[in-house]
Amino acid sequence: MIVGGAQIGGIQKAEPRATVVARMMALMEQAHRQGVQFLVYPEMTLTTFFPRFYVEDRAEFDHWFETEMPNAATQPLFDLARRLGMGFTFGYCELTPEGQHFNTSIIVSPGGEILSTYRKTHLPGHADHDPARTHQHLEKRYFLAGDTGFNVVRNQGVIMGMAICNDRRWPETWRSLGLQGVELVTIGYNTPSQNNLSAEEGIERRVYHHELSVCAGAYQNSTYAVAVAKCGLEDGNHMFAGSIIVDPDGFVIARATGEGDELILAECDFDKCAFGKSTVFNFAAHRRIEHYGRITNQTGVRIEV
Amino acid sequence: MIVGGAQIGGIQKAEPRATVVARMMALMEQAHRQGVQFLVYPEMTLTTFFPRFYVEDRAEFDHWFETEMPNAATQPLFDLARRLGMGFTFGYCELTPEGQHFNTSIIVSPGGEILSTYRKTHLPGHADHDPARTHQHLEKRYFLAGDTGFNVVRNQGVIMGMAICNDRRWPETWRSLGLQGVELVTIGYNTPSQNNLSAEEGIERRVYHHELSVCAGAYQNSTYAVAVAKCGLEDGNHMFAGSIIVDPDGFVIARATGEGDELILAECDFDKCAFGKSTVFNFAAHRRIEHYGRITNQTGVRIEV
Numbered sequence: 001m002i003v004g005g006a007q008i009g010g011i012q013k014a015e016p017r018a019t020v021v022a023r024m025m026a027l028m029e030q031a032h033r034q035g036v037q038f039l040v041y042p043e044m045t046l047t048t049f050f051p052r053f054y055v056e057d058r059a060e061f062d063h064w065f066e067t068e069m070p071n072a073a074t075q076p077l078f079d080l081a082r083r084l085g086m087g088f089t090f091g092y093c094e095l096t097p098e099g100q101h102f103n104t105s106i107i108v109s110p111g112g113e114i115l116s117t118y119r120k121t122h123l124p125g126h127a128d129h130d131p132a133r134t135h136q137h138l139e140k141r142y143f144l145a146g147d148t149g150f151n152v153v154r155n156q157g158v159i160m161g162m163a164i165c166n167d168r169r170w171p172e173t174w175r176s177l178g179l180q181g182v183e184l185v186t187i188g189y190n191t192p193s194q195n196n197l198s199a200e201e202g203i204e205r206r207v208y209h210h211e212l213s214v215c216a217g218a219y220q221n222s223t224y225a226v227a228v229a230k231c232g233l234e235d236g237n238h239m240f241a242g243s244i245i246v247d248p249d250g251f252v253i254a255r256a257t258g259e260g261d262e263l264i265l266a267e268c269d270f271d272k273c274a275f276g277k278s279t280v281f282n283f284a285a286h287r288r289i290e291h292y293g294r295i296t297n298q299t300g301v302r303i304e305v
Numbered sequence: 306m307i308v309g310g311a312q313i314g315g316i317q318k319a320e321p322r323a324t325v326v327a328r329m330m331a332l333m334e335q336a337h338r339q340g341v342q343f344l345v346y347p348e349m350t351l352t353t354f355f356p357r358f359y360v361e362d363r364a365e366f367d368h369w370f371e372t373e374m375p376n377a378a379t380q381p382l383f384d385l386a387r388r389l390g391m392g393f394t395f396g397y398c399e400l401t402p403e404g405q406h407f408n409t410s411i412i413v414s415p416g417g418e419i420l421s422t423y424r425k426t427h428l429p430g431h432a433d434h435d436p437a438r439t440h441q442h443l444e445k446r447y448f449l450a451g452d453t454g455f456n457v458v459r460n461q462g463v464i465m466g467m468a469i470c471n472d473r474r475w476p477e478t479w480r481s482l483g484l485q486g487v488e489l490v491t492i493g494y495n496t497p498s499q500n501n502l503s504a505e506e507g508i509e510r511r512v513y514h515h516e517l518s519v520c521a522g523a524y525q526n527s528t529y530a531v532a533v534a535k536c537g538l539e540d541g542n543h544m545f546a547g548s549i550i551v552d553p554d555g556f557v558i559a560r561a562t563g564e565g566d567e568l569i570l571a572e573c574d575f576d577k578c579a580f581g582k583s584t585v586f587n588f589a590a591h592r593r594i595e596h597y598g599r600i601t602n603q604t605g606v607r608i609e610v
Contacts, residue, residue: 121593124585149596154610169585171476171525172597179599181608197584205554209524212555216521219514220476249510250517277606279502280429280474284605288426291454292477294484296601300589301582303486305459 001158003184003268004036005226007243009260010234011048017073020046023261024090025080030263032084037110038156041090042230043120043165043188044103046073049230051138052192052237054129058101061142065095069106069114082112087156091164091188093143094119103143105162105188107155116153118162119146122170133196135237150176158183158270165189168227169213171220172295178221179283183270187214187227193238207242211252219250222276224268232259248273306463308489308573309341310531312548314565315539316353322378325351328566329395330385335568337389342415343461346395347535348425348470348493349408351378354535356443357497357542359434363406366447370400374411374419387417392461396469396493398448399424408448410467410493412460421458423467424451427475438501440542455481463488463575470494473532474518476525477600483526484588488575492519492532498543512547516557524555527581529573537564553578 006027011020024041031039047064055061069092070078081088087110094104103120123145125137150173152161161177161184168187177185191210195201210227218225224247231241243256245266254266280286311332316325329346336344352369360366374397375383386393392415399409408425428450430442455478457466466482466489473492482490496515500506515532523530529552536546550559550571559571585591 121596122591124591145593146596152610159608159610166585166591169525170592171480171521172592172600175476176597176599179603179606180610181606195584198580209555212517212521212524216476216517219517220474250514275503279500280471282605286427286429286471287475287477287604288450289601289604291426291451292481292601294481295477296594296597298484299592299594300587301484301486303464305457305464305485 001037001156001268001270002035002265003224003226003245004031004039004263004265005228005243005245006031006039006041007228007241007256007262007264008042008045008230010232011230013048013235017046021073021077024077027261027263028077028080028084028086028088031265032086034263034265036086036265038087040186040226040228041088041188042228043091043105043190044093044230045090045188046092048234049190049239051125051142052136052235054136054138058142062095065093065101067095078108078112081108081110085110089162089186101143102146103139103164105164107153107160107162109155115155116151116162117148118151118164119148120164120167121146121150121173122166124166134194135192135196137192137196152177152180152182160184160186163187165191168217169209171217174217174221178223182221182223183273184268185217185223185225187225189227190230190239193240203240207240210242211244214244214246215250215252218246218248220281222248222273222281224248224270224273248276306342306461306573306575307340307570308529308531308550309336309344309568309570310533310548310550311336311344311346312533312546312561312567312569313347313350313535315537316535318353318540322351326378326382329382332566332568333385333389333391336570337391339568339570341391341570343392345491345531345533346393346493347533348396348410348495349398349535350395350493351397353539354495354544356430356447357441357540359441359443363447367400370398370406372400383413383417386413386415390415394467394491406448407451408444408469410469412458412465412467414460420460421456421467422453423456423469424453425469425472426451426455426478427471429471439499440497440501442497442501457482457485457487465489465491468492470496473522476522479522479526483528487526487528488578489573490522490528490530492530494532495535495544498545508545512545515547516549519549519551520555520557523551523553525586527553527578527586529553529575529578534561553581
């Protein structure tokens with residue numbers, strides 16, 4: 001299967017959903033021409049990364065959220081995908097009928113069916129305005145921590161699982177999917193190029209941490225991974241690009257070269273997942289869960305020495 | 306604190322413990338001259354990596370094991386360390402009074418006290434002779450899986466934890482130590498340069514996997530790590546070198562250049578662990594243990610889709 005990543009350049013505050021969906025469709029058309037059968041879009045693909053802005057009354061930001069999917073703005077994308085026989089995944093902000101806000105992604109079959117919904121588990125940042133930061137990162141203000149956990153689905157013959165942005169830094173994410181036999185992990189992200197708490201941590205170090213996390217997660221679970229950025233300048237803030245496709249050996253096999261809308265793709269032979277899963281990472285043979293208790297019994301650090 | 310890694314070149318079958326200990330002492334003297342205060346030796350430092358050999362009767366290999374520590378062969382090393390005020394850690398094969406065999410490492414204080422004993426959790430390889438392999442890797446034959454779990458100890462003011470060889474590939478190892486506030490993870494290893502089940506997986510790919518695992522583990526737990534090889538040619542088998550010291554940002558800050566006895570060292574500022582532990586990897590703020598259940602409930606892969 002040829003898998004694609006559709007990196008999306010910055011989306012400004014004023015940009016309507018219809019414009020973004022048109023950009024997504026252009027990338028999907030291009031992907032189809034190049035043989036891509038499954039296409040990965042970023043986290044929060046439809047809007048600017050609004051958690052960089054603070055509002056006292058959270059409800060003022062409900063307009064960044066989708067109350068149904070597909071909806072009028074995204075229906076053309078779903079229609080195009082069905083016409084092309086393209087499976088895809090993308091992220092958006094979800095407002096449920098119960099009034100809950102999540103940072104969400106979905107996997108859609110080539111037939112247009114939503115097969116799986118994932119709500120971001122590891123929300124980074126903070127919940128209140130923090131004057132110590134060079135810029136705000138208020139995901140904990142605008143979203144609830146996801147309630148879905150990490151699940152896989154079989155789509156187009158491949159066992160797929162989703163993660164979103166900061167989830168990729170947490171080996172718990174990868175292992176939860178790995179224990180379900182995942183063969184393709186999809187990750188969308190919006191990652192500022194500057195650590196908002198450290199002047200010295202700039203883009204090079206942050207891209208390294210991104211790649212390190214994705215490559216290690218792929219290797220240690222013997223799975224392909226596609227990590228796709230929304231990136232470049234957005235409302236005057238820079239987010240790094242660095243979209244990559246990684247093989248089950250942890251090697252980058254495709255990488256974006258720019259910071260705008262850009263297609264990356266790679267032929268993925270999912271049979272290659274089997275070697276690692278049956279040898280060095282044969283979990284049944286080698287894992288020792290009797291010694292892993294702290295990982296699920298204990299949330300934070302406990303120093304007892 | 307200046308931390309050192311004492312890489313050890315191959316030890317041949319016929320080489321007595323005394324010769325090896327003399328090589329260890331020479332590296333310790335050198336380390337002391339260069340200001341090292343804590344020194345890390347490899348896994349199974351005292352002997353050849355005998356799990357590459359098959360014997361029908363396991364008891365024939367008991368001579369590779371130590372029944373007490375320190376013992377006559379290693380007492381000079383302990384004496385030298387106490388004289389120099391050097392803390393250290395090394396690995397050896399342990400045979401307990403109850404007749405149990407473990408792949409073990411210890412942390413020894415500058416005063417000569419054994420502060421912590423760790424028995425390797427993740428034994429790679431297999432238990433019976435396997436003709437499909439280019440060479441044998443019989444750790445599961447000669448050792449029991451460790452019964453200690455992952456623990457930390459405070460030595461010379463630093464929270465230290467041990468892992469051995471294959472443990473470094475398992476994020477469960479790192480997280481178990483990270484949840485105890487670890488600031489320095491020590492890892493000794495003996496890793497063949499060739500995957501014995503894959504002709505195409507040679508030294509470059511294997512060194513990459515080694516570094517990827519150590520760098521990701523250090524970054525994702527905001528800890529220093531020292532990973533030290535026994536390496537080079539041993540009984541006609543090649544093991545890769547690649548000893549490294551890694552900082553809490555996941556960057557290699559010292560690296561061995563050869564495949565023999567060699568000292569590497571780096572100044573480690575353990576205050577640097579605090580930044581990651583209090584921001585992106587603030588476990589108390591960001592971990593969601595309610596979604597990690599599979600990690601401890603389930604050993605092997607379960608495919609349900």
